[in-house]
Amino acid sequence: MTTSPLIPETARIGRTALRVGDLAETIDFYRDVVGLSVVTRGDTTATLGVDGTPLLVLEHAENESPRGWAQAGLFHTAFKVPSRAALGAALERIRERWQLDGASDHYVSEALYLTDPEGNGVEIYTDRPQEEWPRAADGTVEIGTVPLDLDDVAAQSTGGTTAPPGTTVGHLHLEATSLEAAREFYVETLGLTVQTESPSALFLAAGDYHHHLGVNTWHGRSQPAGGRGVAWFEFLVTDAETLSAVRRRLEDADIPVNERDGAIELTDPDEIAIRIRAA
Template identity: 65%
Template sequence: MTEKPLLPAGTTIGRTALRVGELESMLEFYRDVVGLAVQTRGDHRATLGVDDTPLLELYRDETARPRAHAQAGLFHNAFALPSRAALGGALERVRADWRLDGASDHFVSEALYLTDPEDNGVELYVDKPKTVWPRRDDGTVEIGTVPLDLDTLLTQSDGSSEVPADTTVGHVHLEVTSLEAARAFYVDALGVTVQTSVSSALFLAAGDYHHHLGLNTWNGRTEPAGGRGLAWFEFVVPAGTLETVREHLAEADVSVTERGDGVELTDPDGTSVRIRTPS
């Protein structure tokens, strides 16, 4: 692993972007079910988020084929809500207008799972207080899975049609073709910490969060990412650290493309990763 972690403590996930075939139905889902506000909208692009903070970009590309079963790519986008009341409100919206795929208590968080109109996974979750997160002797976080009590959650619903203003993209979970290659890129080169390792999956974080990035091989993907689905996601590093990140990338011999607000790189499965500082 690099001696100087490329992504420092304080790094978060910023926006994610999806390449879509049908913009209107996707916009309606993320507005009406997830509860994001539409910030910009055009014939081929829409931005959704909270207040003035963009969280999700949708790009319409009619030529992009649906993601093939063998292709790597997005497992789910995970929107972190600030309270159980907000998660209860999300559950009400899902039950009224969509379908729930699953719900779990992960010891560190409580989560709802669903699938958008173009088969992208979505997680809506609320973190438990960090003081109750179970930790191993080495300080890493223990993540588990037990059923979530939905009836109790509904009694705490805020009844809102939108997520609160302090909602974020808490983490992104990817399906990869090789856990070893993905680990070499994200852990050994970028210096992101392994918080939890389970059967055919890794959960990684910058700092001591339970995870900013999930990686798994559960569905046996064998081909690079492509077509509809995840176009890119971004890490947001603390202000004043981007130049250090550039230096660490050069030391780790990671190829990058300069962008106006940061840099872009590509993981072993062809997934685009952007790094920038806060806007």
């Protein structure tokens, strides 16, 4: 790993962008079920967020084919809500308007899982207090999976049709073609920390968060990302000076970058675009 991480320890996930076939239907889902608000809307794009902060960009891609079964891409976008009450309210919206795919207690967080109308995975979760996160002897976070008590979560709900202020994209989870290539890029090159790993998954973080990025090979994807699905996602750094330093270090490492809407953009080994932007 790099001595000083190329992605700073203070970085966090910003927006996720999805290419979708039915823009109106997808907007309705993220507004009515996830609880985001429409920030901007045009003929071919829409931005949704919470309290005026953009979290999700939807790009109409009617002429693009759906993601193929062998292609790498998005496993889920994970929206972090600030409390168990907000998680309970999300559970109510899912039960009233959609279908719950699963729910887990991960020791560090409690999570609900569902799928949007385009087949993209969605997680809505809330963190347990950081001092309660189990840690290994080397200080890394131990993430597990046990059943979540949905009745208890539902009992905490204070209701609400929208996600509350403080909701963010807490992490993103990708499906890769090679865990080794993902480790080389995200850990050895960009400097993210491996918090938890298994033979077929990595959970990576900037700093000591439980994870900003998950990467798995559970479904044996063998082709680069393409078609509908994830278009890009972004890391936010603290300021323009930090962004300039990241740009210089990427250039020094001979990693090709492009300018995109005030951000720098690069691609991972599966051709998924990553933007780095000043918050």
